[in-house]
Each structure stands twice: as C-alpha cells, then as structure tokens.
Amino acid sequence: MQRTIVLWVPDWPVIAAVRDEAAPAGNAHPIAIMAANRVVACSAAARAHGVHRGQKRRDAQGACPQLVVVAHDDDRDHRHFAPLIDAIEERAAGVQIVRPGLVALAARGPARYYGGEKAAALALIGAVIDEGVMDARVGVSDGPFAADRAARDTRPNSPVRIVAEGAAAAYLAPLPVSTLADPELATLLARLGVRTLGAFTVLPATAVRERFGPAGAHAHALAGAADATPIIPRTPPDDLERVIELEPPLDRVDQIAFAVRQLADDVVEQLAARRLVATAVRVSVTDETGRESDRVWLHPRAFRASEIVDRVRWQLSGSTRRLGQKPDAALGPGLASPVTRVRIAPDSVDATVNHEPGLWGAGPDDRVHHALSRVQSMLGHESVVTAQRAGGRTLAERRILVPWGDRAVHQRPLDRPWPGALPQPAPATVFPSRHAVTVIDGRGDVVLIDDRLRVTSVPAAFAPGAGGATRPIRSWAGPWPLDERWWDTAQRQKIYRLQVVDEAGIAWLLVLDGGSWWAEARYD
C-alpha cells in the first residue's frame, strides 16, 4: 500500500472567488459559492451562521441575511489554484490534482528528502502559505482515501495528521458509511444495518462484489484501506508563453512590431513542435507607467506568426485611439507612454491535424486575406467586417459585425423564436443611427399611441424632423409594441413600431420611443 500525502485547502472555491475579486476579502464576510441553487462551499463566517454545503440558496440566505452569494466557476478555481500547484511542485515532485483545493502525492520521496513524513507535510504547508493561503491541512496515510480522511481530521492549529503505516484500516473503521461519497450505497448499507466503515469491511469481498457490483467492491476496498489505485502525477504543462523586455522602452508601433516578430515566431514554433496551433492568443503590453493592456484575440482558424504581430500592432494602436490620439497607422502613432514589456501567450490551442489546409485550401484564399489586411492597416482593425446573423428582436441585435480575422462570440442563438421580432422580409436599409421624424394625421397633429396600444389618430404623413419634405402615407400597419428587459435599466426598451408605405411605393419602419418618432429602416 502506497503511503500518500494529501494536501487540502479548506473552502478553496471561496478563496478563489476572493482572489478573483468576485467576493469581498476579509474573514468577517459570510460568503457562499452556489451552483445549481445549492451551496457548494462557504466561508467560516457563513458556517458560523449556519450555512452548510448542499443547502438551498433561500435557506442559506434565511440563515444568514448578509450572505454574499457568488456563482460557482470551475475555471476560476483552477486558474487560481495553478500557482499553488507550481509552488508545491517546487517542494515535491509528482503532484496529482484531485480537484482544485485538493492534491495527492506519493509520500516516499518527500519523506526521505525532508527527513520524515511530518517534516515533508510541514514543508508543503509552508509552500502554500508562501502563496498567501493561510489555512492548509495535510493528511498522511496508506492510500489517498485514508489520507484524505486524515487531512479532514485536522484543526487549524494542528494542520497535520499522520496515520501510522498499517493503521489506516483501524483509523477508518469508526467512520460512518456516508464517508464513501456514494449516497445510494450509504443509504442501502445503513438500511442493511451496516453503519460504519469497519462494519462494512467485515463483509467478505466476494459477497460485496456479488451484491453491489464493481462500484460496491471499490468502495469496500476503500473502506478497508486496500485500494490500490496509484497516484497519477500530472505532467507539468509546458511554458508556452513568451515575454520580451524592451530596453530601452519603445514608443513607436512599427518598432515594437519589429521587436515582437521574433517572439511571435518563437511561440508558433514552440506550438508546432508539439503539433499544436493557437486559435486564441493573449497579448499583454505593459508600458513605462506600469499600465497593462491585456486582450485575448480570437482567430477564425489558427494563428500564424505574422498574424500575431498584427494583433500586437492593433492592440497598440487601439490603446492609443482610446486615449484620444489621432491614429496614424501608416507612420506609427506615438503611444501614450513607451512600452517596456510584451507578453504573448497562447490562450487556447488545438491539434495541428484539425488545421491542415485541404487540397483546395482552407478558409478564404490568401489574396482575399492580403487585400483585406491592407485595408485594415489603412483604416484600423475594426473597419473591415464580415456580417453574421444573430437572434434578437431589434434590427441592430439581429446582426453581428465581426472584424476580419476575428471570431464571433455568439450570445443570442438564431434558432429561438424571438417573439416580438419583425416579420420577414427584413428591411434592406437599416440606418446606422436612426433619424428623427414626425408622424402627423390629416389635421397636422402628431400621432401618438395610447395605453391600449391604439394610434390616437390615423397617420397621414411623416416628415424628417428638421423640416424636410412631407411624405404622405399610403398604407400603414401597427403599432407593434416591444417592451423588453424591464429589469435591466441599461438595456430596457419600450418602443412601438409602425410599417408605412409612402407614395413613392417605398416602405419605412417608424419607431415611437419615449414620445418621439424615429425612422429606423427603409424597405427599398
């Protein structure tokens, strides 16, 4: 039986949320992490108020009204746990991540190196404390299951629990069967009169296998500390990001792009050596004042080195544009302050096999790409777009404009019904900013819409707001109300739409928004 060290950081999801600034820092705040309306983790302060795992949100908030509720995010847990693993790996090799906040290691190596299991355990706790996590517990025993139980059998002031070799079965014996983390089996065993792990291990292994199947047999082995599942250490991921320190700091985009070229080649080559390609790249630029501009660039296919350089250039010119300087990409704009450091890290990668060009090429041909890239270098990255349709109720929502070379992030699926959207056909001209108009009836009064969704009088004509020529209305229909997102002050809208045909046979979409009329689109 393999001696195992398990290191456990209690309430890791809470710590990760605090580190991510999703929850307030400080021990006094009761924080609960929720997934599917249940508490998955809570802070000590919350526990003191009676919040516990598995509780419903309403019950938890009832127990503790000032509870800070944070949605569970597995990515966040992993992301913030990664530096801890790196720190642990510096003290001991062969770390298996059971889940964020819980790692297992084979005890033999560290115990010999540090001169005893206790010393090894304290060294690991020291590594975690150095990373700023003050509470970490270690259990050492035969096999991961017993070590895990031992780690939980600790207190903040005595964070290490060592179960002597061969004593694991005796240590586990008094624990209840619910420890096995198999609720179905635990209930069944309890109903059969088997209440502790010790009582469960007394049953013959063959009988357990016959009655409970392979899962039951595994649980039986765990309970008897006889589980032979080895620790599978993770392979430390390769460091694929590249950083360049610019000394002296550079303040021209073309100089920086030139300096970054080698870096981009390096990143792509490193990936290619592992038969990978980057489909998203994170570019971080730090300037002299310490300000950092960080952005993830998506690619519709896979990045080549020159394309990464383009992204760096766009990011630099984008940051100057935000600062209100005139972008002059042809000459290289002066940046706000000189850049000292550029970091390029592949954000998501894919196997090369999926990105091999086909016999007739993949994606648009190079000629198209070059021509459009040239236009982008003239006008800026966002100036050349491809269009995609999206779901939504308003015309502006129903399309997504994606800059050339980027990948669209879909938020509103097209295949939903979207009640309240306009019927087909769609207008051919959608004004980028709607024009003010006035809609009048036969006597020249402004037409409005009452609370019962009726027009106050029959619309007879409409005219551009600034005293343009009046267009008589031949036929019309509506008003069609759209009252959406009333709960969201930023995005709520309550509008009434009218389709009208003027005497030239051209149809218009008129919108009444907050008491004034607008022409939103033209069916020409």
Next chain:
Amino acid sequence: MSVQLAIFERMFDHGEVPALALASPEPTRSAVEALQARINAMQRTTLDTKLTPTHEALADLLPDGGLKQGAAYSVTASSALVMALLAGPSQAGSWCGVVGMPEFGVEAAESLGIDLDRLVLVPHPGDQWLTVTAAIADAMSVIVVKPGRAASDGAVTKLAGRLRERGATLLVVGTWPQTEAMISITASRWSGLGQGWGYLTQREVTVTVSSRRSAAPRSGRLVLPDPELGIRRLDPPLGAGRGRLGAVQTGGARPAPVTALPRRAS
C-alpha cells in the same frame, strides 16, 4: 444550351431550314436574323467569358446579358436592387465587398441569397473610399461602393483600369462618370399592408436599365423581395434579347422566337 443544340441538330440533320427558305421568303429573313442573333449570343458567351454570373431574373435586362467583369454600373439608391445584383455572383462562389454602406441590411442580404461568409463590409472608409475600393478590387469579384466625396476624373480612370485588369465588377450607388449601364427601380409597389392592418409581404418593382449601347432603356418586372424565392421575374424574360440585336428588339420589331421554327416546318 441543350435547347440551342437541339435546334442546330434539327437545322442541319433534317434540312428544315432549306425547306423553310423555299416555302416563304418573309419568315426566312426573320428566322435567319434570329439565328444570327442566337449565334452571336452564343459566341459572346463562349469566346469572351467575361461575364460575372448574374441572377437570371436580372441578367437579360443588362447589356451583354449579365454583369461584365471590369465594368462599372451605376445603381440608383435601392439597397434591395444592389443585393439582387450581388446575389448571382455570391451564389456562384464569388467574394463581394461593400464599401461605405453602413446601412446595408445583413438580414435582407442573406434572405435574397447572398452568402454572408463571402461578404465583406467596410462601413466607414471615410475619405479613403477610393483607395479602399482599389485595394479590395484585387480580391473581390463584385464591389459595391457608395462614393463619399466626389472623386477626380484621374482617380476614376485609374480605378477603372484596376478593375479591368483584375476583372472585378463595380456597382456604384449613385452616379459615376463611366458606367456600362444605369440600373434603377422606376416603380415599386408593396403589398400586404392595409390601413392599419397586415404587414409587408412582397414588393413588385420595375427595374429599368439604360445604357449607351441601346437606344431605349429596357425594363422588367420583378418581385423583390419574394417571400419564397427572394427574387422572381414576373414578365417573361426578353427571349433572344441579347447582344447586338438588343436595340432593334426594344425598338419594337421583335423577331419570332426561334423555338417556333420546328413547329412551323412540320
């Protein structure tokens, strides 16, 4: 093409044409003219393959029976008409670029048959619209441009040269100095909308094409947009109305359709 081949086969195999010639001189002349027109038309498409695939509802209205590569056309302010002209090339796999039209309705474009994967928009080229158009002429088969500031004659000539060299077709929304033809909607009638009821369903338009090459403008009635097909022709297409005889036909003296030939002979 197979119909045309069938006609030729009948002509040469069964000696129908000489029989006709003996029977009456009057129809012969028109039949010969029609056949010459047909031969001309076929020669145009086989020898000079310089046409961009055009939607069949519009092709016969245009001089030469389609959008010519390297030529510029002026389209009078109608986004739907622009989309109808783009639909043919786009469905045939060409890339289309739209410069200076932030109001281009993407949803309508897709429903009229434009492939959005091969549609590139440059909504705000500003003063550089001419440079941008010239730059994307390298890669796009059809470019729609809405001119911002007026361009100098020199710049227009330079762009025309670039287009000819690259074989790209330019559709200008507005006026343009050197155009192959002016395409406009001269009448438009929406249906589906009443006095306070209904919703827009479809529109009948009359598309008129005037060019230097034909004396009288040609018109055709289309449903644009049509709820099912996107674009549908209402009146019969202008039969053999292509090539050099176009002007003669629209002048009124329309020759008998060639398909009538075998029936007459029998």
